[in-house]
Amino acid sequence: MSLISISGLEKTFRSRQGANYTAIRDFDLEIHEGEFFCLLGPSGCGKTTVLNIIAGFDHPTRGDVMLDGRPITGPGEDRGVVFQGDDSLFTWCSALQNVEFGPRLRGMPKGERETHARKYIELVGLGGQEDKFPVELSGGMKQRIQIARCLANEPKMLLMDEPFGALDAQTRTIMQEQLARIWHQNETPVLFITHDIDEAVTLGSRIGVMTAGPESTLKGIVEVNLGDERRRTDDDFMQVYREVYDMIREEVLQSLSREDQEEAA
Ligand SMILES: Nc1ncnc2c1ncn2[C@@H]1O[C@H](COP(=O)(O)OP(=O)(O)O)[C@@H](O)[C@H]1O
Ligand SMILES: [Mg+2]
Known part of the structure; x- marks a missing residue:
């Protein structure tokens, strides 16, 4: 199927x-x-x-x-949607908190969701940047945090509309x-x-x-x-x-x- x-x-x-x-x-x-x-x-x-x-x-x-x-x-x-602009992250949350957001909504306990979020930040190559806020990240980094945030929800697929445009x-x-x-x-x-x-x-x-x-x-x-x-x-x-x-x-x-x-x- x-x-x-x-x-x-x-x-x-x-x-x-x-x-x-x-x-x-x-x-x-x-x-x-x-x-x-x-x-x-x-x-x-x-x-x-x-x-x-x-x-x-x-x-x-x-x-x-x-x-x-x-x-x-x-x-x-x-379905995880990655948007073109880099302004879809929550500006008042750190990179880690942004990636933790979905798992948190699903009720994943704190310790577990932090490990989970760190894994995806690592996957997009941004290990070490967890505590930075969006304003401190470059456009490409924000875009990767966006991808990590989507993947942390473990979607069946990613939908990307000209994400690097x-x-x-x-x-x-x-x-x-x-x-x-x-x-x-x-x-x-x-x-x-x-x-x-x-x-x-x-x-x-x-x-x-x-x-x-x-x-x-x-x-x-x-x-x-x-x-x-x-x-x-x-x-x-x-x-x-x-x-x-x-x-x-x-x-x-x-x-x-x-x-x-x-x-x-
Ligand atoms: N909400 C809407 N109302 C009227 N026309 C629309 C709307 N959304 C898109 N269109 C029209 O539909 C066509 C396809 O748009 P779109 O899917 O955005 O194209 P693409 O992403 O390939 O550039 C365009 O001609 C656009 O003007
Ligand atoms: Mg389009």
Whole structure:
């Protein structure tokens, strides 16, 4: 059984004045245990819409969205959501208290939850930084504490919507390496949303490419068989990159021409 199973998904945004907008239509996707699934598509195609529906923040207009064979009806601890900005941490709590927050809500006793939280801070490579407050941490560190906070709830999967989009290029590369390492060690399945082909090929075990909207659907899936040590300059890396690039190129062109038309109108 798939971990996530989406079939016949449609999402139409109702408008009070203008026309309704069907962002997603006839969208099918299966995500399996243990995989790192990257969902890639041009800006505005509906990636966030799909993630929000899986997270339970929004509801489908039509179609089935299941987690472990059960329909998703709302948000839940079984899905850990990592947001793009680094401002979702509690500023008045230390790194440790932030990571302890979920286990504490679940009623884990103090000693146990501290050990538990420390384990996840260690996992994201921030052992020793437990007592720092968010204001004392860099953007990349805050993002890693956010990941630790999600993992401390031991979710069935992580949902990440362009989580490194706000970081500078060097920090971003380091964060990608860290996330790959965390995923190999922790094995929690990930749905990772990005518009960056390079990022998808660096991280993904499969890459799903979406068509340009409206009525965006899944254009195809590329299997990535590159192993753990991926280098951008390796031939096999570039081969996958090209395959994905060819798939997405015409979708980006289409979404650009739609923007031009909208501007002209
Ligand atoms: N709440 C909303 N109401 C109306 N339109 C929306 C709403 N949310 C998203 N959209 C539209 O749906 C499309 C997909 O949006 P989104 O999922 O955010 O795209 P992406 O994450 O791929 O950039 C866009 O055209 C966007 O304008
Ligand atoms: Mg988005």
